[in-house]
Amino acid sequence: MDGNPSDLTLLLASAQQEIDGLRDDPRMSSLEAGSRGVALRSHVLDLIGAVEYRVAQSPTPSSPEPERRAFARSMRQSILVLRGAHAALPWLEATRRPTLNLGSLYLTEDCARSLVGNDVDLVVVPDPEFMYSTTSWMFSAVVISTPGFVAATTRRPIVLNYPLSDSDRLLLHPIFAHELGHAAVDEHRLVADVEAALDNDPSFVAAFGKAVTDMEALWTAASPTQIAGTVRASLRQWIEELLCDHLAVEALGPAFLWAFSSFVMPLSYGVPAQSHPPNTLRTRLLITHLTERGWRAYLDRAAPNIMSWLDGIAADAASPIAMPYSFLRDQLLAYGQVLRDTALSRAGAHAMSPAEAEVGANEAADLLAETILPNGTHGPLDGRSILLGGWQHAFVEHGDHPGGIVAATRDRQIQELVGKAIEMSVVEQTWTEEA
Ligand SMILES: [Zn+2]
Numbered sequence: 001m002d003g004n005p006s007d008l009t010l011l012l013a014s015a016q017q018e019i020d021g022l023r024d025d026p027r028m029s030s031l032e033a034g035s036r037g038v039a040l041r042s043h044v045l046d047l048i049g050a051v052e053y054r055v056a057q058s059p060t061p062s063s064p065e066p067e068r069r070a071f072a073r074s075m076r077q078s079i080l081v082l083r084g085a086h087a088a089l090p091w092l093e094a095t096r097r098p099t100l101n102l103g104s105l106y107l108t109e110d111c112a113r114s115l116v117g118n119d120v121d122l123v124v125v126p127d128p129e130f131m132y133s134t135t136s137w138m139f140s141a142v143v144i145s146t147p148g149f150v151a152a153t154t155r156r157p158i159v160l161n162y163p164l165s166d167s168d169r170l171l172l173h174p175i176f177a178h179e180l181g182h183a184a185v186d187e188h189r190l191v192a193d194v195e196a197a198l199d200n201d202p203s204f205v206a207a208f209g210k211a212v213t214d215m216e217a218l219w220t221a222a223s224p225t226q227i228a229g230t231v232r233a234s235l236r237q238w239i240e241e242l243l244c245d246h247l248a249v250e251a252l253g254p255a256f257l258w259a260f261s262s263f264v265m266p267l268s269y270g271v272p273a274q275s276h277p278p279n280t281l282r283t284r285l286l287i288t289h290l291t292e293r294g295w296r297a298y299l300d301r302a303a304p305n306i307m308s309w310l311d312g313i314a315a316d317a318a319s320p321i322a323m324p325y326s327f328l329r330d331q332l333l334a335y336g337q338v339l340r341d342t343a344l345s346r347a348g349a350h351a352m353s354p355a356e357a358e359v360g361a362n363e364a365a366d367l368l369a370e371t372i373l374p375n376g377t378h379g380p381l382d383g384r385s386i387l388l389g390g391w392q393h394a395f396v397e398h399g400d401h402p403g404g405i406v407a408a409t410r411d412r413q414i415q416e417l418v419g420k421a422i423e424m425s426v427v428e429q430t431w432t433e434e435a
Contacts, residue, residue: 001069011075019082027092039120039156049149049151050142054071077141085138107387108160116158121157123159125159132178156183172262177251181246212227235328247343254295261313270321272321284333304400362392395408
């Protein structure tokens, strides 16, 4: 029986071993105040603190059996999360020696502040195992389920993973803005906002009911409640993914559309999944959003052929797909305005506007055409405009077609110049603000 005296001895020793392993690791040594990784480190210390708080309430061998068994379960959960926390050690190491291009890192931190808020600690690390992905509050399961323990960290730690092969492919890095969208959605409970708007509309409620009835004929082994639960879970995941796309558009404009299509279209075309909407639908909603925000003329001017290719993908969003995905697709197309409004109101004053960005992007593209660092001839250009200008110039260099969009992300020279220019412009702007 778990929770017997030998079991308790094992668990306490094992928990202590995990705690010592974390605490004694040189990568856990303290960081300078204000530097990257401080909140992540403090989150790990909160985890250790919460487990020690639990250990202090350890039952004695003569305590009642239910109490000992409950404690054993709580220790096993703690040990699992403590073992997972060892993953934070290379992340903390990465904050001391960032491998990501500095210009890209500045731009990503700027996105984090606009989309998530000021109180974030961003750690960007390459990971051979992961695609682009993100986690926040990664060890909170134990911290929040330890009644009486008060965590020291309130600053949200965010870890962004990216494929190591993409560390200097700056033109793809707008995907980070989508990843940060996940943290923004979580912090500001944006999925619940969108869901509430849908659920308050009787026509959505009726369509949802009908979808569940239709599904009963297909999923004969499942009850209506189970079907409704499954459809609801997918709905939430699709809303979250689409919101992240829309937030990325508010943060970085067309650069996100181009990075997104270059990265995801080679992986999947119109196949829906439980967790992700088909890329045809994502493309359609992205283009609608960019058009509504005034970017269409710019897109048609910068890369007209790419645009007509993407329009074709968007049109395929209407292709037949299986239930319940067709239901989700139809509803999210119908309620696209809710997604757009939610993203715009989150980005607020940080939303990128075509009128301002286009001038800077043109200037950056002109400078790149002369192989000149595109950080501006009359004062520093905005980093987001430089990135956009980088794409603009890449289409000139590599062609306005799907092959060109791939070749663009392989062009080291453009991406090095863009990264350096963003870095310089941030440094110059900081100087001007401090002067
Ligand atoms: Zn995502």
